[in-house]
Amino acid sequence: MDLSRFPRRRYTEGHTPLEFLPHFTKALRATCGPDGGPNVWIKRDDMLGLTPGGNKTRKLEFLVADALAQGADTLITCGAPQSNHCRATLSASIKEGLKCRFVIEERVPNSYKEDASGNNFLFRLLGVEAITVVPAGTNMLEAMQKVAADLAKAGRKGYIVPGGGSNAIGGLGYVACAQELQQQFFEQGVRIDKVVVGSGSSGTHGGLLAGFMGNHINIPIVGIGVSRDPADQNPLVHKEAQAVADLLGLGMTIPPEAVVSHGDWWRPKYSVPNQAMVEAVQMLARTEAVLLDPVYTGKIMAGLIGLARKGFFRKDENVLFLHTGGAPSLHAYEAEVLGLTELPA
Numbered sequence: 001m002d003l004s005r006f007p008r009r010r011y012t013e014g015h016t017p018l019e020f021l022p023h024f025t026k027a028l029r030a031t032c033g034p035d036g037g038p039n040v041w042i043k044r045d046d047m048l049g050l051t052p053g054g055n056k057t058r059k060l061e062f063l064v065a066d067a068l069a070q071g072a073d074t075l076i077t078c079g080a081p082q083s084n085h086c087r088a089t090l091s092a093s094i095k096e097g098l099k100c101r102f103v104i105e106e107r108v109p110n111s112y113k114e115d116a117s118g119n120n121f122l123f124r125l126l127g128v129e130a131i132t133v134v135p136a137g138t139n140m141l142e143a144m145q146k147v148a149a150d151l152a153k154a155g156r157k158g159y160i161v162p163g164g165g166s167n168a169i170g171g172l173g174y175v176a177c178a179q180e181l182q183q184q185f186f187e188q189g190v191r192i193d194k195v196v197v198g199s200g201s202s203g204t205h206g207g208l209l210a211g212f213m214g215n216h217i218n219i220p221i222v223g224i225g226v227s228r229d230p231a232d233q234n235p236l237v238h239k240e241a242q243a244v245a246d247l248l249g250l251g252m253t254i255p256p257e258a259v260v261s262h263g264d265w266w267r268p269k270y271s272v273p274n275q276a277m278v279e280a281v282q283m284l285a286r287t288e289a290v291l292l293d294p295v296y297t298g299k300i301m302a303g304l305i306g307l308a309r310k311g312f313f314r315k316d317e318n319v320l321f322l323h324t325g326g327a328p329s330l331h332a333y334e335a336e337v338l339g340l341t342e343l344p345a
């Protein structure tokens with residue numbers, strides 16, 4: 001599949017590492033009962049470029065190239081109060097000499113605090129031009145279009161990056177990741193049986209699925225919902241994967257049954273900490289010195305751990321965890337991840 005037809009900026013030098021996690025695998029197996037657990041591998045997309053990287057970096061390589069091609073001078077995007085995507089978009093705008101504005105959705109009422117730590121601190125340090133805070137349920141596209149209209153009145157040109165960078169263009173970033181993985185599997189002689197990936201705005205899950213199918217990589221992708229159960233999440237992922245496949249001109253219909261996700265681990269609510277997340281964050285930190293985050297990767301890894309304990313993976317199966325980043329928001333939840341507060345299971 002030829003991705004070179006699409007304009008792309010580069011924010012990462014080379015490939016992110018693909019590594020086995022020996023100590024975590026051993027610790028997980030010790031809790032999986034007599035049947036044992038899988039071998040766990042990690043794809044370090046938390047080590048992508050931008051300050052610091054994560055899955056949004058791959059999407060932004062294609063989205064920002066499109067913005068530049070259209071002559072934009074300002075990136076406009078949206079997200080939750082601790083949005084990694086907003087921070088990564090701001091970081092890309094700085095690298096490109098563009099301005100950046102956010103619309104922040106308070107999905108949990110009064111949760112946006114300008115002087116909060118984590119990504120909010122980075123918004124200020126990196127110098128976002130303007131932030132509009134709106135209540136939960138606001139039409140985010142319309143809110144961003146309003147920002148674009150204000151800029152136009154001042155003779156400027158905004159480019160709207162969709163929430164999470166998830167549209168067909170952004171999804172190309174995870175097609176590129178599929179191709180990178182295919183090459184690494186071959187060069188490192190690794191045979192992976194399943195890939196576990198977070199599933200939120202869907203660009204990662206959907207883009208990777210389109211990339212796997214387009215490259216004939218027959219490895220099942222197991223999504224872990226970060227804000228929705230499968231009945232709501234799977235159609236979003238399917239739509240994204242199909243849009244990416246269409247943009248690539250694959251002439252392929254993505255079968256709905258290729259989209260698999262698991263819910264529950266995101267509860268009680270998107271971004272609200274739970275006990276299983278704390279266990280996952282502590283376990284990865286203390287067995288492998290890998291930092292997960294409380295909003296996404298902690299819950300996604302809690303899903304992998306929970307599935308392993310239920311016997312979902314065959315013993316000795318090689319399972320790849322896609323680390324999508326997010327570590328800055330650890331600092332907005334320090335007491336929670338240290339286990340110093342009461343949390344729901």
Ligand SMILES: *Cc1c(COP(=O)(O)O)cnc(C)c1O
Binds near residue numbers: 056199296324325326
């Ligand atoms: C945005 C994000 C996700 C979810 O990825 P989507 O492409 O939105 O589904 C997972 N992990 C982290 C750290 C994120 O910031």
